[in-house]
Amino acid sequence: MxxxxxxxxxxxxxxxxxxxxxxxxxxxxxxxxxxxxxxxxxxxxxxxxxxxxxxxxxxxxxxxxxxxxxxxxxxxxxxxxEMRLLDSTGRILGHHVPAEDExxxxxxxxxxxxxxxxxxxxxxxxxxxxxxxxxxxxxxxxxxxxxxxxxxxxxxxxxxxxxxxxxxxxxxxxxxPQYTGVSFLEAWFQDVENAHPGLAALVGQGSATAADGDRALFAQRNSDDHIRVYIIQRLAADWITASGLNAGDTTGIRARLLDAYSGWSPPMLQMITNNDGPYVDRPLFAxxxxxxxxxxxxxxxxxxxxxxxxxxxxxxxxxxxxxxxxxxxxxxxxxxxxxxxxxxxxxxxxxxxxxxxxxxxxEALLERHDSGEIAGFGPPRR
CATH class of the missing domain: 3.50.50.60 (FAD/NAD(P)-binding domain)
Incomplete structure (x- = not known):
């Protein structure tokens, strides 16, 4: 033809x-x-x-x-x-504040x-x-x-x-597509200025991330007073069911997350403990x-x-x-x-x-940062 x-x-x-x-x-x-x-x-x-x-x-x-x-x-x-690079205690290592005309x-x-x-x-x-x-x-x-x-x-x-x-x-x-070996778990927070003021202050108007080499948290401010947090770990793609859980078992998943992030500070742990509604499983493929x-x-x-x-x-x-x-x-x-x-x-x-x-x-999303260098730092978003 x-x-x-x-x-x-x-x-x-x-x-x-x-x-x-x-x-x-x-x-x-x-x-x-x-x-x-x-x-x-x-x-x-x-x-x-x-x-x-x-x-x-x-x-x-x-x-x-x-x-x-x-x-x-x-x-x-x-x-x-705006971008904030944090450590596992919530201390700011790097901070980009956009210019007024940026x-x-x-x-x-x-x-x-x-x-x-x-x-x-x-x-x-x-x-x-x-x-x-x-x-x-x-x-x-x-x-x-x-x-x-x-x-x-x-x-x-x-x-x-x-x-x-x-x-x-x-x-x-x-x-x-093939599984990358890294998995996201998405958590949602609504009406953050009123219902989650600590998280709102920690994240700011843009995004905030922290990683310790094996785990990471990435939070991003959305429109309509909403924040999404991506809980990032190196896990099997089916880790939830392999743990005897299901996607709707918010309490069971939360307990496992608290164990995985046990060394992180309470201000950082609010990203995985106070979410509104269930977690959303998002294994990464490429x-x-x-x-x-x-x-x-x-x-x-x-x-x-x-x-x-x-x-x-x-x-x-x-x-x-x-x-x-x-x-x-x-x-x-x-x-x-x-x-x-x-x-x-x-x-x-x-x-x-x-x-x-x-x-x-x-894998780079999990890399630990010990300085304020945030060149190339970017959010987990598509």
Missing amino acids: NSPVPAAARISIIGAGPGGLTCARILRKHGIPVTVYDRDTHPEARDQGGTLDLHADDGQLALREAGLIEEFFKLARPEGQ LFKPEIGRGRLRDLLLSSLESGTVRWDHAVERVSGSADGPRRVHFLDGTTVEADLVIGADGAFSRVRPAVSPVA LPVPHTWEPTPTVTLLGDAAHLMPPLGVGANLAMLDACELALALAGSTTVADAITAYEKTMLPRAADTARILENGA
Whole structure:
């Protein structure tokens, strides 16, 4: 089959996260039709995760191309760029306070970013309650997207923006993410200024982290007076069930955590003992470095589907940059095939270079700091 002109192609984006929605927004700005399919039953079906720091040289660049940069700055939290490096007693070893005009990587809630992108798209662009099972069809196309409810849709181009365990990835690559050996346990704290004032004072307006070589805690201030804490340990991926517990056993998990962090001070332990609601288990996975595939004119990937890395502040930014470059390649190419070739020629080497730098990043989150040096210190976020 001859590769179609992008404006006449049937383009399906799988995944309504920052990458998928950014790609859809820029495509629509250039008059290219697109449909986004997402497994969520509706936009508010689940918590979208913590805060993101969008960088001027990738995430913000994509929003500027999408025509949404001014709206972003109205929603962003520049004060969220504050960073505190602590020891296990809560003593501050390093402290970055952002300048009044510092806008290199302001924070925005993942949910607020999603709402911003969704509101920029025409009604009906995103089809909710469409969980993908697989993608079939020959490399030359057309492709068929199979949904779990038994329905299908035919497409000239399928864009996998569906994250770590992408259902689109097997259409171009047999590789699956591997466990890094490091696990996060997420704890939530609501109404922190009133209900958790000690934690609010410890964390400040941005993020705070401490590590002793085997364990770490990372807290990040979110919008709406909310703090998320990531409890970071070197454990088996199934450590909760292997301990005879289950994800809903907050009391049992808390007791195990208190034993693991027994040498830490009470001010630091409040990060694992006073949380509102259950813990959320988040073992860290990553794709091999480099992750590449043979080019095909009918399927491509962006973001974590293409290059899942340890969560060191680059995931959402790279996904949005991928989305921007892919959309612009489609807008500026004669055929879809030409656009995919141009996009992957830039994206794959960039992803490989970044992934090599972060390859052991999960272990680095546990490294002990004995000085105030915080160069390269970044949050566990995607």
